[in-house]
Amino acid sequence: MDIQQLPLLYLYVLFSFLLLVVSLSLYNATKSTRTPRNHLPPGKTGLPVIGESFQYLAAGWNGHPEKFIFDRVANYSSSIFKTNLMREPTVVFCGALAHKFLFSNENKLVQSWWPTSVNKIFPSSNQTSSKVEAAKMRKMLPCFFKPEALQRYVGVMDSIAQRHFAAYWEKTDQVVVFPLAKRFTFWLACRIFLSMEDPGDIETFLERFNLLAEGLLSIPVDLPGTPFRRAIKASDFIRNQMLLGIIKKRKTELAEGKASPTQDILSHMLLAADEDGKFMAEMDIADKILGLLVGGHDTASSACAFIVFYLADLPDVYQAVRDEQMEIAKSKRAGEVLNWDDIQKMKYSWNVACEVLRFAPPVQGAFRDVLADFTYQGFSIPKGWKVYWSAYSTHKNPEYFSQPNKFDPSRFEGSGPAPYTFVPFGGGPRMCPGKEYARLEILVFMHNLVKRFKWEKLIPDEKIVVNPMPIPEKGLPIQLFPYKSLK
Template identity: 65%
Template sequence: MQTEIRNGRHAIAIAFAPVLVVTVSSFCSHKKSMDHNFYLSLLLLSVAFISFSLLVLFYKHRSPFTAPNLPPGQSGYPVIGESLEFLSTGWKGYPEKFIFDRMIKYSSEVFKTSIFGEPAVVLCGAKCNKFLFSNENKLVVAWWPKSVNKVFPTTLQSSSVVEESRRMRKLLPQFLKPEALQRYVGTMDTIAQRHFASLWENKSQVTVYPLAQRYTFLLACRLFMSVEDMNHVAKLAGPFESLASGIISVPIDLPGTPFNRGIKAAKSVRKELLDIIKQRKVDLDEGNASATQDIMSHMLLTSDENGQFMNELDIADKILGLLIGGHDTTSAACTFIVKYLAELPHVYDTVYQEQMEIAKSKPQGELLNWDDVNKMRYSWNVACEVLRLAPPLQGGFREAINDFIFNGFSIPKGWKLYWSANSTHKNPEYFAEPEKFEPRRFEGKGPEPYTFVPFGGGPRMCPGKEYARLEILVFMHNLVKRFKWEKLIPDEKIVINPLPTPANNLPIRLYPYKA
């Protein structure tokens, strides 16, 4: 089969070669005669080039779908597959529709499709989640679109994605596990207090999403690399919107495209990070910085098993990735917490009572601590229900590193596998009345394993899960003890691109409590 495909591509190239030669010759001859032949030649050249490209891509795109015993489903259009429908359901605010429509149509937990130019299998349900998460680095490995590798070029320098993943997961636990994060609760509370004092208080109206982004980005800058100066933080934050959009865009590097803007934004932030890293090295040498003060110092001073240290550019890319992961997802979560608390007064009242009991139990001016956060049980149940209904992480991709069989279907090596949070989060098989907001789902033992997966699962479960919990709960505490609020757009549309966000960034009217 592969030989036939290769021969087919050669035949296409040979067939189109004369056309390309003739049209190029005609194009060049316009220098002597500016007439309609030039425009005709240009048209022929364009048609020939596009046809050649599409046919070659079609063969590349079609070939994997000839394997025997594939899951049910369809590959969609040549080259683009079903990408537009996959993305458009998110743009319309119903990302689960793409999944559930095909689950119904094919009556299977597994169906095939084609997304982002890649043959893919979508796995749905707790059983599938368990299989995928349990076979990390055995049958599957993490996969990122080409656009990510272009924005983060140092990810290509490792010998494998597995090696890169293991390397990062050795570095992060020292700072992101619960025992390590305990010492940062007071710092988080201080930053939250300053945030609300400067940007929320004495305002009758605010727009939540950009403020939540500022809060989470400031925390990430402080805890990951000890940057606190607001002007410096603002300089780093400026390009981030373009950067986040570019990562998941079509990888066309032409001026004005989201991908091009994303690459430029990454270069701008990376330059700032390199300056910070160079200064940190000086501070460490002179004893003006601590080896354990943040992740940046740890990366600079930690070698691998061969005694090799990461270079500055590699560290800059790692910090850049952490800044994206450490603030985009939690800012979306904080925004939806504000949304649901505005819509559900009885939930707000219970959260308020819990948080005020904690506030009143503390001496004036004392910061939150680890014990206080652990008392916020109902508040965290509310946050979990928000993460179930509006998961910042809609799902994730893996790549098959071997041929294997799942549910009786063949999954060829090289195929991409996509797991969907919504296939369980909004499925009545796992959550009764899935559209209803019910924090009590998370009391006791909580949901069944592999059904609640806002942080993924298995060896690749988000290492920042506990960091996100602290970040969200400190935000909730400082918010509800200061304000009640109402939405200014009652039926504001939700869009997913790629994170869920209110279409107008959630403007609200504030009603502050009297001091």
């Protein structure tokens, strides 16, 4: 080394040393403001980057989604624990008190959050905060999803159900239930949200939509052949090739007076202006319609399929449901569709549906973003972390439901389960606004099913898997035994 280079080397070493001293000083100065590690909830964060996402998803794939939760609650002797899910440091909250705390602190300590996979599949969701978007949607939806507004759709739902069963169930003696349930609820959503009628268009839409749904909460690895990549491509196709065309056509029809401003959610979105008089962008409407289709179709199809799944093994419950529904069927004239009063008579049937939702909640839980540091049960929850609440932490917990593995619709008689224990639709300000819509489509499905058929499972011990919603592993193939008369 040349002697003239020594001063430069000396300066470099000195500068590096001073930088280290400054860094340590800053670290020590800020250390007291950081969340002490021993005040975080117990738990492990798993592997680098992916954390425990694989274990969480694998529990569902193996048919025991509650195992991820219950194993850690038992291991840590705590109703909350830390982990890493969907590449985010996460605290899982379990139990009714935890549900109450989170639901009552919505938009105060926490706000809705979706994993990276959702933001990439719905790109416009990044344009504004989820809090702002949720507020917008909740101003729009009540005119459609309130019970009094939904009354006009009962007959439409029943007509579609009759056409669905005539086309796909009555001409065969064996069916695979889950894809048919998806077809039914998607048909309803397309008709009521978009006024789509053509079965061919709906079928094409559904094929792409299924790919989107499968990748929605997948591990966000954007590589060829992954569910995530397929979902992104399906989302792009649906929005750009299908929904934008429908939106532009409806704009023209509204301008020419050929469509009604109140005929469906699409018309309402196109005509609704914000406080500044601005209308929603077409792509933003496409994303929101797509989100509504996810919420209004996929969850209900899971519930309908599992009603078939459980009633196959419960002849006494099946018969009680059929007796209730046949009383209603006998009161109808030939060709008369169901109405709102008929729905109100389906009390036992809805108790059965609720017990199905307890056993197999379509939404396993949901993520929240922590807005500010807070303490819960003596543990520090840092700002920027995510929290996750789990329906299974109460639905399958003997502390809240005695004999939780026993199917018992009577749990929902009278005042029903204790608050914050039965949460298939969430709770608080973020409770699913489509809860009443889901009740209608599930009950209309049950009515048209039990008055037509008895059935047996072709795979008696078929496993339930979660991906990302609970589904029968083989789609639930059944043998049908039709009744000669529908009355």
